């Protein structure tokens with residue numbers, strides 16, 4: 694576990710470091726697979742150096758953690774930028790939904806209105822995560 698005093702990202706409440714939503718998982722900044730590979734290559738010194746000198750974990754929501762997967766970036770800032778690009782790619786259709794006026798929505802039938810309202814809420818949710 695990272696040192697709680699040194700690493701602000703590792704505090705309570707559990708908020709996703711990347712998008713600001715409730716976190717329910719831990720992102721390994723240096724993928725565990727890479728650490729295992731280094732260890733298997735008997736490069737114990739490098740592995741120890743990484744473990745000693747870098748923040749290895751931050752809180753993350755499941756989706757951010759999944760989108761990051763085993764990717765590796767030079768810094769946490771780069772990792773966050775990479776994740777935001779992945780979110781933009783994943784939700785580009787949702788983010789392209791045009792703005793609806795209230796009177797336009799009221800004129801729709803129940804099914805379409807419900808769908809549009811849910812899409813608008815989802816769009817706002819994603820925009821909030823991207824702005825974090």
Ligand SMILES: [Zn+2]
Pocket residue numbers: 709710711712713714753754755756757758
């Ligand atoms: Zn997240």
